[in-house]
Amino acid sequence: xxxxxxxxxxxxxxxxxxxxxxxxxxxxxxxxxxxxxxxxxxxxxxxxxxxxxxxxxxxxxxxxxxxxxxxxxxxxxxxxxxxxxxxxxxxxxxxxxxxxxxxxxxxxxxxxxxxxxxxxxxxxxxxxxxxxxxxxxxxxxxxxxxxxxxxxxxxxxxxxxxxxxxxxxxxxxxxxxxxxxxxxxxxxxxxxxxxxxxxxxxxxxxxxxxxxxxxxxxxxxxxxxxxxxxxxxxxxxxxxxxx
Amino acid sequence: xxxxxxxxxxxxxxxxxxxxxxxxxxxxxxxxxxxxxxxxxxxxxxxxxxxxxxxxxxxxxxxxxxxxxxxxxxxxxxxxxxxxxxxxxxxxxxxxxxxxxxxxxxxxxxxxxxxxxxxxxxxxxxxxxxxxxxxxxx
Numbered sequence: 356x357x358x359x360x361x362x363x364x365x366x367x368x369x370x371x372x373x374x375x376x377x378x379x380x381x382x383x384x385x386x387x388x389x390x391x392x393x394x395x396x397x398x399x400x401x402x403x404x405x406x407x408x409x410x411x412x413x414x415x416x417x418x419x420x421x422x423x424x425x426x427x428x429x430x431x432x433x434x435x436x437x438x439x440x441x442x443x444x445x446x447x448x449x450x451x452x453x454x455x456x457x458x459x460x461x462x463x464x465x466x467x468x469x470x471x472x473x474x475x476x477x478x479x480x481x482x483x484x485x486x487x488x489x490x491x492x493x494x495x496x497x498x499x500x501x502x503x504x505x506x507x508x509x510x511x512x513x514x515x516x517x518x519x520x521x522x523x524x525x526x527x528x529x530x531x532x533x534x535x536x537x538x539x540x541x542x543x544x545x546x547x548x549x550x551x552x553x554x555x556x557x558x559x560x561x562x563x564x565x566x567x568x569x570x571x572x573x574x575x576x577x578x579x580x581x582x583x584x585x586x587x588x589x590x591x592x593x594x595x596x597x598x
Numbered sequence: 599x600x601x602x603x604x605x606x607x608x609x610x611x612x613x614x615x616x617x618x619x620x621x622x623x624x625x626x627x628x629x630x631x632x633x634x635x636x637x638x639x640x641x642x643x644x645x646x647x648x649x650x651x652x653x654x655x656x657x658x659x660x661x662x663x664x665x666x667x668x669x670x671x672x673x674x675x676x677x678x679x680x681x682x683x684x685x686x687x688x689x690x691x692x693x694x695x696x697x698x699x700x701x702x703x704x705x706x707x708x709x710x711x712x713x714x715x716x717x718x719x720x721x722x723x724x725x726x727x728x729x730x731x732x733x734x735x736x
Contacts, residue, residue, distance in 0.1 A: 433726050468727035509727060511692075514708040516680070518687045 384598070385410050385421070392592030394560045399431035399586055401562060403540065405494075407480055419482035425496060427540040429472045429564050429586075436465040436508070436582035439565055441533035443579055453532045463573050465521070465566065465582035467508040472523040472564045474501045474538035488548040495541035499527045501565075508582075510572040517572050524565040524581060533583075538564045546594065556592040561585070620677045621698045629665060629704035634658040637713065638735035642721070648672040649731025653719035655681075661710050664693055664719055667702035676725035679705050682718040685732065696721060 385408040394401040407423030438444055443461040445452040476499030482492025503523035510517045527537030544558035564584050571578035634656035642651045651669035655662060664681060671677070677699075682690035693705035707713065721730040 466724070466727065507686075507727075509687075509724065511724075514692045514694075516687070516690050516692055518690075 383411050383416060387597040388554075388594050389597060390556065390592045390594045392556065392558070392590050394558075394562075394588045394590030396586060396588035398433060399429070399588065401427055401429050401540070401560065401588065401590065403427040403590070403592070405478065407478070407494075409480060409482070411484070417484040419480065419484065419490065419492060421480035421482070421494075423478050423480065424499075425474075425476055425478045425494075425540060427474045427476075427496075427538075427562065429470065429474070429538070429562055431470040431564075431584070431586070432468065434467055434470050434584050434586075436467060436470075436564075436566055436584045438462045438573060438579055439533065439581035439583035440579060443573075443576065444533045448534055450531045452534060461576055463579075463582075464511045465508045465568065465572070466511060467506060467521070467566060467584075469506055470503075470564060470566070470584065471506070472501055472503045472538050472566075474523075474527060474540060474564070475499045476527055476539065478540075482544075482546075490546045490548075491544065492546070493541070493543050495529060496527065496539040497529045499537075500525050501527055501538045505569075506566075508566065508568070510568065512573070519568050519570060519572055521566040521568040521582070524567045535563060535583075536565070538562070542590065544592075552596050554594040554596070556594050558590045558592065560588050560590045562588070619675055620671075620673055620696045622673060622700065623698060624701035625698040626702050627665075627697075627704045629663060629702075631656055631665060631667075634663060637662075638717070640719070640733035640735040642666070642669070642719070642731050642733040644672070644731045645729045647674070647728075647730040649721050653733040653735055655707075655713060655716075655719075655735055662707040662713060664705045664707060665702070666704075666719075669701060669703060671696065671699045671721055671730060673699050674723045674728075674730060676723055677730065678722050678724045680718075680720040680722045681707060681713070681716045682720050682732075683715050685718060687718075687720060687722065687729075690720070691716065 390405040392403045405425035409421035412418040441452045445455040476496035480494040484490045501523040505522045524537045542558040546556045568580045571580040573579035637655045639654040649671045677696040679693040680690040697703045720732040
């Protein structure tokens with residue numbers, strides 16, 4: 356398992372380091388932008404700020420590839436978190452977990468009344484310029500860390516339960532499916548350029564937040580202290596082009 | 599992640615939330631306390647909510663029973679009955695959903711565990727993590 360993890364970490368580092376070099380072969384300089392966004396759904400919401408370098412690729416420079424950093428603050432109320440590790444949810448940890456059904460018997464619930472997570476991650480952006488003013492794309496957090504206060508949550512396992520303290524999982528890493536670690540944000544977005552400086556962005560946002568309990572409250576089929584919440588919401592953002 | 603994104607999208611499209619308010623019609627469960635041994639008992643008191651009555655733990659034939667009689671509670675969503683080791687429900691056994699906000703009601707303790715360390719009966723709003731009331735039983 357550690358081998359697989361290391362290979363993936365190395366792959367992400369490789370992409371992060373060499374993406375700018377690869378795209379720098381293009382004539383155009385990267386576009387720097389700063390996005391401020393807000394997202395919301397029932398009993399939860401996000402505030403996000405991102406600084407992004409985008410390169411335009413292709414003959415007509417319609418393809419957008421970018422990297423950047425994003426801070427996402429997630430606030431929720433009475434949110435259910437589920438057993439996180441892929442080894443428990445899917446029975447294995449390799450890329451094949453993407454195609455595996457969840458093992459319901461291994462998935463327990465951790466209810467948090469007031470989840471608060473601030474995730475700071477390096478992100479990847481991929482887009483396409485539909486017209487001069489309109490672009491669409493997808494971005495996703497890749498690696499980073501999270502902070503947040505300790506809070507109490509209710510571990511519910513059938514008729515047995517425990518109210519214990521938990522805090523946001525510190526290390527975030529994008530892998531495959533439930534192999535992901537920590538809290539990661541992602542968006543499918545459409546962007547409309549108002550003028551040379553300001554664009555408006557509408558997005559469908561997926562955010563995973565993860566808590567680690569102070570003790571491994573789950574014992575079957577093996578001890579576990581990581582619980583993940585998967586939320587979807589609509590978001591809107593203002594994007595400021597800085598060059 | 600991609601599998602999760604697809605599942606989330608489907609869930610967002612079809613999910614809806616229901617308020618699981620507790621029934622309010624008075625009930626009168628058939629459990630006869632004279633057929634069992636009283637182990638512990640205590641008075642229920644509201645915690646920021648209106649709850650009153652008596653909670654008792656009985657040992658019957660190969661099973662343990664929590665009896666709420668008399669019992670009266672303010673209504674709320676997703677009310678559960680917990681048998682807990684402490685006032686924070688750090689370790690508890692859920693006896694299930696509160697049957698009614700009013701009347702005599704009994705709950706079997708699942709698994710017939712050793713209840714020596716369980717000294718609190720709690721009326722707990724699970725969805726919102728709020729204690730409605732509790733009784734220290736001794």
